[in-house]
Amino acid sequence: MANRALAVLGRGILPVETPIARADDAGLTRGDGVFETIHVRYGKPWQLDEHLARMAGSGRILGIDLPPAAELAALVDEVLVDAAADEEVAVKIVCTRGPEGQDRPTVFATMFDVAPAQRQGRRDGIAVVSVTLGVPADVRSGAPWLLGGAKTLSYAVNMAALRYAATAGADDALLVSVEGTVLEAPTANVVWAADGALRTIPVDTGILAGTTVNYLLDRAGELGLRAERARISLDDLYAADEAWLCSSVRGAARITSLDGKPIGEKGLTEGVQRLLGFPV
């Protein structure tokens, strides 16, 4: 049976069809708000504290006064009350800026099944196409209004990049800067193994600081690899031993090809998946 639930802060569990936002809510009218998506294993949210810390940071960047972390954690517990303990599910927490002219965020959490495409990517790998984000890699660190590093509700560009990738026959997109520096995927970070190191893109490029990537790099030693943060061009990614897109719900999906050309496979994926707690 499908797992689905909705909990609204201050109102508790409601039927999932319940309308929960006013028509003038800035989350709806402007994509003005923040969110987190969390993987849930055996009924327990994975890395909840890390997600709540990043959400607090996103709230600070947007100047939205979020509820305290303890209230958000209680909301997550509430929405998971009927989650199947033997299945993986996901929880999304959303905090919008709220109705026009009011200082009152709209806060809710939903629980839902992990999409089959995410599980398939984890198992079989993914074909990726590169797409430009249209900005230089250094611009967002000096331009706070571009909201680099915040997980905002304004994901229309990210979703359009994914639709473009699908029309190009790929499973996912890789966003690159105008200079051809790899940034991130629309809903994931990129990680690659090369020269005895597990590497990812530094956050001074304005990308999201991924909880999954941080977890993985903190434990790279368990795979016999060093952890490093470094920029890489699209062209140099072909020389990697192996590369993945990583996010909370998908775990690590090996990039099998980039723009139609194969990327290395050195048998590291199983170890990476195991480190993240996902069976291959």
Ligand SMILES: Cc1ncc(COP(=O)(O)O)c(C=O)c1O
């Ligand atoms: C743009 C973007 N980058 C990276 C990530 C990966 O973050 P995490 O590992 O915390 O899920 C996400 C997650 O959805 C994302 O939306």
